[in-house]
Every structure is written in structure tokens, then in C-alpha cells.
Amino acid sequence: MRIVIKMKTTANSAPRGASKPPGRALLQAQISRLGLKHSRQRDLVADVFFAMGGHVSVEQLVAAARRNDPRVSVATVYRTMKLLADCGLAFSRQFDGTQTRYEPAAGRPHHDHLICTGCGTIAEFAEERIETLQSRVAATHGFQVETHKLEIYGRCADCRRGKGPEARP
DSSP states (O other): OEEEEEEEOOOOOOTTTTOOTTTTTHHHHHHHHHTTOOOHHHHHHHHHHHHHHHEEEEHHHHHHHHOOOOOOHHHHHHHHHHHHHTTSSSEEOGGGGOOOOOEEEETOOOOEEEETTTOOEEEEEEHHHHHHHHHHHHHHTTTTOSSSOOOEOOHHHHHHHSSSSSHHH
16 A cells, blocks of 8 residues: 655745746646636746645635735636646545645546544545455446545544644643
């Protein structure tokens, strides 16, 4: 089993002058296809999003983008994230009905999530045996899988030991 842990995302921003993400060309193509104007703020939001990594809320993204440009609006962030999702560069996720979070999609293999109900930590994991079993169950029922997601909710080791954020004064 391969486990990659992504801790609760902080609102860091991309460094000024950072290299452009490989998905920029796809985003630009989507903007052209929709007849939208090129926007420096849209580019900034995309760059900050890719620099932040996974499981980012719009609120976190707005705060990070505003460190580079205080005029970035919430609407610009929402529209940019919709564009990134529409062109396959971001996944939109809602864990247990909470606020929508986004994670980069391009070049990332399929994975599932463990979500701590105490501190909000999200751990990503991939397990081939689970994937095989899901395919077998679907085939048994004559079902063709197009996509799926597995989310497991519980409490992380820190929260179980009383060391999570809720245990701090």
C-alpha cells in the first residue's frame, strides 16, 4: 500500500517569479475557447493554486492570492477554479458536506482520502487491492465504472491522543 499524507493546507502563496505550472497552456486554451479575456489576476490565482498543492478552499486561495495582489476578488477565484476544473486541471471535492476544496488533477494518479473529523487533516492513499475489489464488485453487478471516490472519515492519531487542535487551549 502506498500512502501519501497531505496535511491540512495552509494559505501559503507562490513565490514571486515562480516558474509557470505545466497546466497554464490548457488553462489558456480554455479561456480562448470560451472567448474570455486574458487576466493577470486569473494567472496569479492559478499559479498560487498549483503552488499550494492539494485540498485548498476558496477562502485559503483568496488569502494566498491577496498576498501578491490585494485586489484579487473572491469572484475571480471562484471563476478561475471553475475554469481549472472544467479543463481537467483541478478536482472539486466536498468532504462530508463541508466547503468545496480543490486539488490539482493534471499528472496525478487516482487516489482516495482519509479525513480526520477532529482536525480536518486529509491523507491521500492508493491501494491496488481496493481498486481491484471495486472493479470486481462492479463487474458482478454488470456495472461499468466511470469514476469513483472513496472517503473514509475518522480521527487521526494526534486527535486520538488528545494532541489535535481541539485539545489545545
